[in-house]
Amino acid sequence: MKLQRFSRSFLALGGAVLPAVLAFACHTTEEPRPGVAKKGTASTADPLPPPFDAGVVPDAAGLPEGPYACGAPPVSTAPFTKAALLGATADCAAYHLCRFANAAHVLRTTVDAEAKDGTKESRALAQLAWQRAMDEWSHSALFQFGPVADKATDKYHGRSLRTLVHAWPDTSRCQVETQVVLKGYQGGFDLVFPSSRGLFALEYLLYYPGTDTACSASSQAGGAWASLVGDAQTKAKRDYAVAAAGDLVAQADTLRKVWAPDGENFKAKLLAFDGYGNEQEALNVVAWSMFYVEQEVKDLKLGSYAGFQTAPPNPETAFARVDIENIRTNLRAFRELYAGCGAAGEGLGFDDWLVASGNGALAKELLDLYTQAQAAADAFPPFYQASPQQFADLYLKIRPLANLLKTQLFGSGSPLNLKLPASAASDTD
Amino acid sequence: MLAPVDGAWLAVYRIAFGLALGVSMQRFLAYGWVDTLLVSPRYKFHYWGFSWVPCLARGEMHALFWALFALGLCVAAGFLFRVTAPLFALGLTYIQLVDVSTYLNHYYLAGLLAWLFALSPAARVWSVDAWLARKVPFLRRFSPEGPHVAFAWHALFRCQIGLVYVFASLAKAQSDWLVHGQPLGMWLGASTSLPVVGKLFTLPHVPLVMSWCGFLFDATIVLWLSMARTRKLAYLVVIGFHVMTRALFDIGMFPIIMTCSALVFFPASWPRDVADRVRTWLGRVAPLRPEVPSGAPRTSTFRRIALGLGVLYVVFQVTMPLRTFLYGGNVLWHEQGMRYSWRVMVRAKGGATTFFVKEKATGKVWLVSPRQYLTAYQENEMSGQPDLILELAHTIGEDYAARFGPVEVRAESTVSLNGRRGAPLVDPDVDLLTVHDGIAPASWILPSPGGAPPPTRPVL
Numbered sequence: 001m002k003l004q005r006f007s008r009s010f011l012a013l014g015g016a017v018l019p020a021v022l023a024f025a026c027h028t029t030e031e032p033r034p035g036v037a038k039k040g041t042a043s044t045a046d047p048l049p050p051p052f053d054a055g056v057v058p059d060a061a062g063l064p065e066g067p068y069a070c071g072a073p074p075v076s077t078a079p080f081t082k083a084a085l086l087g088a089t090a091d092c093a094a095y096h097l098c099r100f101a102n103a104a105h106v107l108r109t110t111v112d113a114e115a116k117d118g119t120k121e122s123r124a125l126a127q128l129a130w131q132r133a134m135d136e137w138s139h140s141a142l143f144q145f146g147p148v149a150d151k152a153t154d155k156y157h158g159r160s161l162r163t164l165v166h167a168w169p170d171t172s173r174c175q176v177e178t179q180v181v182l183k184g185y186q187g188g189f190d191l192v193f194p195s196s197r198g199l200f201a202l203e204y205l206l207y208y209p210g211t212d213t214a215c216s217a218s219s220q221a222g223g224a225w226a227s228l229v230g231d232a233q234t235k236a237k238r239d240y241a242v243a244a245a246g247d248l249v250a251q252a253d254t255l256r257k258v259w260a261p262d263g264e265n266f267k268a269k270l271l272a273f274d275g276y277g278n279e280q281e282a283l284n285v286v287a288w289s290m291f292y293v294e295q296e297v298k299d300l301k302l303g304s305y306a307g308f309q310t311a312p313p314n315p316e317t318a319f320a321r322v323d324i325e326n327i328r329t330n331l332r333a334f335r336e337l338y339a340g341c342g343a344a345g346e347g348l349g350f351d352d353w354l355v356a357s358g359n360g361a362l363a364k365e366l367l368d369l370y371t372q373a374q375a376a377a378d379a380f381p382p383f384y385q386a387s388p389q390q391f392a393d394l395y396l397k398i399r400p401l402a403n404l405l406k407t408q409l410f411g412s413g414s415p416l417n418l419k420l421p422a423s424a425a426s427d428t429d
Numbered sequence: 430m431l432a433p434v435d436g437a438w439l440a441v442y443r444i445a446f447g448l449a450l451g452v453s454m455q456r457f458l459a460y461g462w463v464d465t466l467l468v469s470p471r472y473k474f475h476y477w478g479f480s481w482v483p484c485l486a487r488g489e490m491h492a493l494f495w496a497l498f499a500l501g502l503c504v505a506a507g508f509l510f511r512v513t514a515p516l517f518a519l520g521l522t523y524i525q526l527v528d529v530s531t532y533l534n535h536y537y538l539a540g541l542l543a544w545l546f547a548l549s550p551a552a553r554v555w556s557v558d559a560w561l562a563r564k565v566p567f568l569r570r571f572s573p574e575g576p577h578v579a580f581a582w583h584a585l586f587r588c589q590i591g592l593v594y595v596f597a598s599l600a601k602a603q604s605d606w607l608v609h610g611q612p613l614g615m616w617l618g619a620s621t622s623l624p625v626v627g628k629l630f631t632l633p634h635v636p637l638v639m640s641w642c643g644f645l646f647d648a649t650i651v652l653w654l655s656m657a658r659t660r661k662l663a664y665l666v667v668i669g670f671h672v673m674t675r676a677l678f679d680i681g682m683f684p685i686i687m688t689c690s691a692l693v694f695f696p697a698s699w700p701r702d703v704a705d706r707v708r709t710w711l712g713r714v715a716p717l718r719p720e721v722p723s724g725a726p727r728t729s730t731f732r733r734i735a736l737g738l739g740v741l742y743v744v745f746q747v748t749m750p751l752r753t754f755l756y757g758g759n760v761l762w763h764e765q766g767m768r769y770s771w772r773v774m775v776r777a778k779g780g781a782t783t784f785f786v787k788e789k790a791t792g793k794v795w796l797v798s799p800r801q802y803l804t805a806y807q808e809n810e811m812s813g814q815p816d817l818i819l820e821l822a823h824t825i826g827e828d829y830a831a832r833f834g835p836v837e838v839r840a841e842s843t844v845s846l847n848g849r850r851g852a853p854l855v856d857p858d859v860d861l862l863t864v865h866d867g868i869a870p871a872s873w874i875l876p877s878p879g880g881a882p883p884p885t886r887p888v889l
């Protein structure tokens with residue numbers, strides 16, 4: 001009996017102390033991303049906290065319109081040719097970047113309003129605008145060719161504009177807080193690291209309610225943070241949010257102009273294989289975007305949560321917790337590139353190329369695997385409610401699609417002769 | 430075999446080979462392949478028995494390629510040939526030993542030819558060494574004996590080049606190539622934007638016709654080049670064939686090396702014949718040709734041993750490509766006996782491999798993507814080559830065993846051959862840590878998928 005009583009007392013004590021310890025740990029971690037375990041720990045066993053929100057339901061009708069008329073999704077009805085496919089993918093990329101530019105403008109408007117009045121309602125509206133911008137970016141993020149792409153992805157035209165919008169997985173909360181407290185951004189965003197700007201910075205600033213810092217106390221930012229308390233900290237965060245939103249608009253407008261006929265008109269360059277050397281190489285680079293599903297979605301966004309990888313999870317939206325929404329959109333964007341830009345995959349895509357070259361069965365198999373992956377993602381709960389087994393199941397639904405891409409759509413065995421990234425320029429046999 | 434013949438053919442071949450390989454070294458530097466293929470990959474696949482070969486640091490590797498470029502020029506010029514040619518061959522061999530995944534048939538050929546040149550008297554004619562020997566009496570004691578070489582060298586180079594063509598044709602004597610026009614049908618699809626000929630590739634049966642042309646070319650070109658009546662026309666065909674392959678495929682210097690190499694089928698003094706014709710055309714008098722020594726060729730124990738080694742070399746080169754028949758099955762699938770066999774451009778393989786690492790103590794399973802160890806290029810190469818899968822499985826096993834204790838490693842490897850639907854290449858139920866690489870038939874490699882490859886039409 002004594003032993004039982006002792007056990008109950010111990011459990012009760014543990015139940016009281018454990019949350020306090022966890023809360024303390026959460027506030028003293030170097031990089032306290034919710035749900036992120038330190039290296040070497042079994043992260044998937046840890047429950048993820050829900051997202052931080054403003055506590056009120058925003059009125060979506062309160063969101064203003066963006067400045068650009070992007071129209072309906074461009075659906076090409078032209079018969080398949082490689083040139084038509086390049087044109088269709090260019091139109092689709094341009095369409096989504098136009099929509100993202102609109103969303104960025106709306107986000108800036110709402111962030112400005114929130115900075116002025118500071119109400120829960122305006123905060124909630126800004127959060128809603130951020131979610132829309134994130135969703136639009138999750139579409140655009142898949143179209144990794146041309147100036148938006150990194151140099152490693154598109155060695156011909158890549159200018160890494162992507163990282164200025166959303167640098168994930170290379171983001172840093174401490175770097176954002178450094179900007180908040182030291183205000184380096186006031187000297188211009190050219191000196192601000194990508195890891196501390198764009199959608200990640202705004203997510204932190206709009207969603208994270210804590211007053212702690214991820215920077216070490218011995219750092220310059222960490223030391224300054226200690227003296228930034230109360231309203232001064234709130235104002236400093238809002239000031240950086242306004243500046244970051246302005247920078248995001250500038251990047252979004254730059255991206256839109258890349259494709260605009262009255263801007264850089266990158267579509268014309270793509271159609272002329274300008275810089276790519278030949279049509280096949282241009283198609284290679286465009287097609288590599290489909291690997292986003294394998295590398296970013298399967299491995300980076302899901303692999304660690306599924307418990308299949310030893311690296312700790314690095315959530316894409318650590319504060320807003322819309323990771324699964326992003327994955328759903330990433331998969332839809334995959335379909336737009338693979339099958340066509342229409343809402344249901346209408347239009348020209350790489351599946352039409354497969355069909356034209358006599359590989360209709362492969363085209364259907366890829367689409368079927370995509371449909372399975374999309375259905376699994378659509379049925380998936382928010383990350384913070386999902387179990388490791390559910391993560392594993394989703395991972396294993398996306399894996400066959402990624403494997404088929406590598407086995408039959410790309411590489412030495414590709415019926416379309418699509419080469420794998422980084423192997424395009426080497427000799428053979 | 431030991432009868433002397435004019436060494437002019439070997440001199441021209443040496444010059445062309447040295448220049449071509451020098452350019453090849455420059456291509457590696459200019460395109461960044463030194464870094465992407467040899468330096469950047471943090472994991473290197475090793476040849477069986479050569480795991481001791483170290484990889485140089487980036488600066489050293491770049492310096493090596495510059496050195497090989499310079500050595501290539503020295504070989505071409507015939508400068509300090511007895512030193513520069515072996516060093517050049519050694520360097521080429523080292524580059525190939527760094528990482529198996531970079532193996533290409535034409536790199537292998539270049540290595541073999543480099544060693545043959547290094548051992549041959551290729552600097553006797555039209556070389557800096559020969560010029561210096563004429564100018565500096567002291568150097569004559571080190572100089573070659575004259576502008577002639579034993580016919581055995583001519584025969585040896587002819588054998589080497591002939592075997593490449595013959596075995597390349599044998600590799601094409603299978604249904605994928607001759608009945609289904611694959612993988613050429615898949616590859617031609619990348620070239621439909623070529624001016625004039627691009628549209629032709631989209632016509633029905635063109636890939637099949639071209640497959641047959643390629644097969645017949647490889648199978649018979651040695652014969653046509655060997656006969657005096659057809660030699661010149663055959664050589665024009667050689668030029669046309671290799672120009673086309675260079676335009677259609679990323680095969681680097683291979684077409685140039687083979688175009689130069691095919692000249693070995695001409696008579697030994699063909700360069701002087703061409704020079705004489707040019708001089709006659711210009712109205713000049715042709716110089717006297719060096720006299721070919723008459724009488725029985727000089728023989729010695731050394732020469733007889735050298736001749737015997739040459740015969741052994743040829744026997745080795747004939748048997749190596751044939752070894753795959755001891756394994757049975759489809760060599761394009763299981764790859765046992767694939768390397769060093771001149772099976773050039775006959776298989777298109779794509780694959781996806783995932784390693785399953787199971788902790789023996791807990792049963793916990795990790796999925797390991799090859800990308801954690803390999804570059805995309807290496808991953809693609811590994812996925813179609815079972816011995817490379819096995820090697821990486823052992824490396825992964827060592828890594829995980831060091832962290833989690835005893836483990837098992839299995840591989841799920843799905844591979845598509847010549848456009849066929851993907852099929853498992855290695856047995857997913859076999860713990861690859863219990864298997865060791867060797868020359869015995871590999872029971873852990875699954876049989877190749879049957880059936881015809883799907884028809885692929887190149888499109889515009």
